[in-house]
Amino acid sequence: MLDGFLSTIGELWSQSGFANMTWQSGLMILISFVFMFLAIKKGFEPLLLLPIAFGMLLTNLPGAEMYHPELFDISGGKELDFAKILHEGGLLDLLYLGVKLQIYPPLIFLGIGCMTDFGPLIANPKSFLLGAAAQAGIFLTFIGAAAMGFTAQEAGSIAIIGGADGPTAIYVSSRLLAAGASPDGVAFEIDVGNIALAAYTYMALVPIIQPPIMKLLTTEKERKIVMTQLREVSKTEKIIFPIVVTIVISLLIPSAAPLVGMLMLGNLFKESGVVDRLCKTAQNELMNIITIFLGISVGATTTAANIINAKFLMVLGLGVVAFCVGTASGVLFGKIMCWATKGKVNPLIGSAGVSAVPMAARVSQKVGAQYNPSNFLLMHALGPNVAGVIGSAVAAGVLLSIVPV
């Protein structure tokens, strides 16, 4: 009886996660703790970072098998077997389909549209230029990724991190990397999970990454510039704006239509004032549900094999470069606008051109207030900030149009 008991205990032990724990899984679990700490204690993007961190913990617990990467393996020209995923997949596999099929990002954009006031941008349309300039980070990082030997599809996916927009990064990378290999047959070494993790990490770190660059590139005199109050924008203008943006951008870059269209639909819900219930649902319940699904399924893709490798370190390195270059080019373009308007534009609002709404605008306000406490840059920075959302969606559309899949 004792032998039977001992052998059963031995079997249970050998099946347990403790016995199957590898150093890679252990390290990933520790990283998930760090993310949880940053979300809970430091308040860095907790709405996303916390579910991502917990998804990371779940997927790296040996034996738990919450997520099955093999179901999504499309290497060697295999096609995604949806029937197999539905029959054999678990909760996290099914939730991950929303990422894989690019369902979550446009729905998140719908909610963002419901929450965004484009008034500062309509009052000062020149802010669009700052939103465009900050996208330089995306395209310059494409060069860096190409130099490091990534394929065009991988380089496009890494570069979009510079847009500082999580849903856009997921949307672009899930489409560019969908085939599992480039048209030349080179297998991809990174996946959507890598890109999403890097993008959300840097978005959470906006308040740490941006201020040193902003201070380095501006003079104290420029940081103290007080901008004149924006004009009042009528309700009709706010209603027409989403319709105009959708038509102009979708006609110019059709592949940007899913993101820009949903963003503007949400904004039309808000500004029309006639579908209050839909607006509330899109910006609260729907947004929260999608955020949970997105966060946990992105976290689930961060298996040790996927993350602890040299390629992911390269993604992290290039991601931070993309982010810094985007911030710097926004600030430098702000300086050009400051010079062109004879000192009427504070260059600090340029850094807000890298989406990350409203965090980047808050950083502009905070840095400006450090040098002139009575300065109120927040509304001025929100213009380039929301222009950055549109700009990164346009940049995403351009990448999807010109990079072959």
Add this chain to the structure above:
Amino acid sequence: MLMDWSYVFTVVLTGMVVVFLGLVLLIAAITIMGKIFEALRASKKDEKPAPAAKPAPAPAPKPPVVSSLADDDEVIAVIAAAVAAMAEADGTVYAIKSVKRSAPRRNAWGAAARSEMTSSF
């Protein structure tokens, strides 16, 4: 396998140009829209005095002056009450000799909201 550099620079150049082009088109569209609405607002303002030309049934009172005086009186009463409360607390008698409006400043609620909005990091 390294990408062809001419392709890389084509992507970069095309990308930046198209992003700027798209957003410049939006600037043009939004600016034109703004101008149209400014013009409409201006024409509405010009039209407004016309009905006033009709004979008015009764002489209109002067609400702005009255309300502003009433506002001032209320403000002075509030200031006097605050001073009286302070005087009662420390047992000193104060006389209010004049009340002057200071230069307009951002209000305290606005400042508090701004600080709350940006104090999370």
